[in-house]
Amino acid sequence: MADTPTVLITGASSGIGATYAERFARRGHNLLLVARNKARLEALSARLREETGVTIDILPADVTNSDELAAVETRLRDDRQIGILVNNAGASLEGTFVDQAANDIAQLIALNATAVARLASAVAPRFIEAGSGAIINISSVVGLAPEFGMSVYGATKAFVTFLSQGLSLELGPKGIYVQAVLPAATRTELWELVGIDVNTLQGVMEVGELVDAALAGFDKREPVTIPPLHDAAQWDAYQAARQTMIPGFAQVHAAERYRSAS
Ligand SMILES: NC(=O)C1=CN([C@@H]2O[C@H](COP(=O)(O)OP(=O)(O)OC[C@H]3O[C@@H](n4cnc5c(N)ncnc54)[C@H](OP(=O)(O)O)[C@@H]3O)[C@@H](O)[C@H]2O)C=CC1
Numbered sequence: 001m002a003d004t005p006t007v008l009i010t011g012a013s014s015g016i017g018a019t020y021a022e023r024f025a026r027r028g029h030n031l032l033l034v035a036r037n038k039a040r041l042e043a044l045s046a047r048l049r050e051e052t053g054v055t056i057d058i059l060p061a062d063v064t065n066s067d068e069l070a071a072v073e074t075r076l077r078d079d080r081q082i083g084i085l086v087n088n089a090g091a092s093l094e095g096t097f098v099d100q101a102a103n104d105i106a107q108l109i110a111l112n113a114t115a116v117a118r119l120a121s122a123v124a125p126r127f128i129e130a131g132s133g134a135i136i137n138i139s140s141v142v143g144l145a146p147e148f149g150m151s152v153y154g155a156t157k158a159f160v161t162f163l164s165q166g167l168s169l170e171l172g173p174k175g176i177y178v179q180a181v182l183p184a185a186t187r188t189e190l191w192e193l194v195g196i197d198v199n200t201l202q203g204v205m206e207v208g209e210l211v212d213a214a215l216a217g218f219d220k221r222e223p224v225t226i227p228p229l230h231d232a233a234q235w236d237a238y239q240a241a242r243q244t245m246i247p248g249f250a251q252v253h254a255a256e257r258y259r260s261a262s
């Protein structure tokens with residue numbers, strides 16, 4: 001695969017995705033930008049073509065629509081120039097679980113989880129055949145913290161982090177790099193879309209700083225990059241604590257504390 005492969009970015013019309021587009025274009029990568037808002041994709045691609053000289057295509061698509069998602073999957077399967085997938089398109093959901101309509105929950109899962117897995121699934125076989133390629137999945141620290149009270153959104157992001165860690169183990173030995181990026185609150189339109197004024201929040205990262213940090217993690221080939229986490233040893237300890245349980249999972253008998261019921 002080329003040293004500067006084409007990068008397909010979902011959710012490239014604003015926020016984190018648009019910033020990835022700008023940063024990868026400045027690194028000399030050609031781009032394929034995906035989102036629903038065609039006018040915004042056209043404006044961004046025109047500006048970045050002018051500023052960087054790279055080739056930029058757009059593929060307007062709603063990745064929760066099965067036909068439109070299939071068009072993105074086909075491009076990932078067939079376009080051998082694409083060597084990096086940035087699975088970034090996503091949204092949050094207003095309110096608490098009982099306020100959220102079942103259809104909105106299903107739609108959020110389709111966007112934040114199903115599309116992410118399907119697009120990775122579309123590209124992975126070709127990357128395996130090439131022996132190289134990278135998949136960047138934009139997750140969230142919310143997926144580590146049910147305490148934040150964003151149960152469905154957090155569950156989709158826990159899925160993305162788990163999927164990324166699993167794929168890193170499965171695909172890493174075949175030459176493919178998989179990165180989960182876990183931002184915390186970042187100044188983008190996502191907040192306004194769920195009725196929150198981002199200016200009322202504490203500790204909000206600017207989107208350029210977030211993406212630059214994520215790309216520093218990418219360059220180091222980190223499997224999990226958490227830009228706002230200052231003490232990296234905390235993540236290492238969390239992983240180590242989880243891993244200490246694994247050898248104990250295979251048991252013929254239930255734990256002593258569950259044996260008194262009958
Ligand atoms: N901002 C934050 O605080 C944090 C964000 N994240 C994650 O970062 C990612 C990017 O969000 P962010 O940049 O903040 O928010 P934005 O709202 O700015 O960007 C979301 C992007 O996703 C696209 N998108 C939304 N729905 C669809 C759809 N159905 N099909 C295709 N594209 C879609 C939007 O484009 P269009 O409307 O044109 O389709 C837009 O380009 C998300 O996965 C989010 O969960 C993670 C942690 C914190």
Ligand SMILES: N[C@@H](C=O)C(=O)O
Pocket residue numbers: 092093139140141142150153183184185186190
């Ligand atoms: N997108 C934010 C929550 O809605 C986050 O992931 O922090």
